Amino acid sequence: MSIAEKYPREIETIHAKYPADQKRSAVMPLLYLAQREAGYITREAMTEIAALLDLDVTEVASIVGFYTLYHDEKAGKYRMQVCTDLPCALRGADEFLQKLCENLGIKVGETTPDGKITVEEVKCLAGCHRAPMFQVQSGDGLAYHENQTVESAMQVIENLKAKQATREAGVG
Numbered sequence: 001m002s003i004a005e006k007y008p009r010e011i012e013t014i015h016a017k018y019p020a021d022q023k024r025s026a027v028m029p030l031l032y033l034a035q036r037e038a039g040y041i042t043r044e045a046m047t048e049i050a051a052l053l054d055l056d057v058t059e060v061a062s063i064v065g066f067y068t069l070y071h072d073e074k075a076g077k078y079r080m081q082v083c084t085d086l087p088c089a090l091r092g093a094d095e096f097l098q099k100l101c102e103n104l105g106i107k108v109g110e111t112t113p114d115g116k117i118t119v120e121e122v123k124c125l126a127g128c129h130r131a132p133m134f135q136v137q138s139g140d141g142l143a144y145h146e147n148q149t150v151e152s153a154m155q156v157i158e159n160l161k162a163k164q165a166t167r168e169a170g171v172g
Ligand code: FES
Pocket: 083, 084, 085, 086, 087, 088, 123, 124, 125, 126, 127, 128, 129, 131, 133
C-alpha cells in the first residue's frame, strides 16, 4: 500500500505547512512518515515521495543516504546506535559496544535472531560527557540513554522487548 493511501491525513497536514512554491521542503517529514512503519524507506516510497514533490528519485535517495536517521535497508524493530567517536571512546565506548554485541550474540551492524535489535556504530550524538551512550531509534521516535553499562543497556533492551510484547498482545 502506498503512503498516500495509508497516511492521507498526515500527508495533507505536512503539505499544509509549506507554501506551494516550497513544497520540496516537505521531503524530510514525508521520509520520516514513510520510515515510521517498517523502520526503513523502501525504493517505492522514495519514488512516491519524489512524485509528490516534483523531485527526482535520486535527489530523495541522496537525502536518505546523507542523514543517519534515515535508512534504506530493513533492520531490527529497534536500532541501538552506539556512539564510538573519540570523546566517547575515551570513556570506554568501544569496549561497551563490543561487550554489548557479545551479550546479544551479534556483531556490530547485525540484528538479533528475533529481529528485534540491530546494533549500529555511529558518530557524535552530542552526549559526549555522558558516555557510554546510545540512542534507540524506532517507530516511536528517538530515545537517548547515557552513562550506560552493559547491564543497564541489556535492561533497556528487556524493557523494549516487554513493551513490544505488550503491544503485540493488544494491551498496550
Ligand atoms: S563523541 Fe560520542 S556523543 Fe559526542
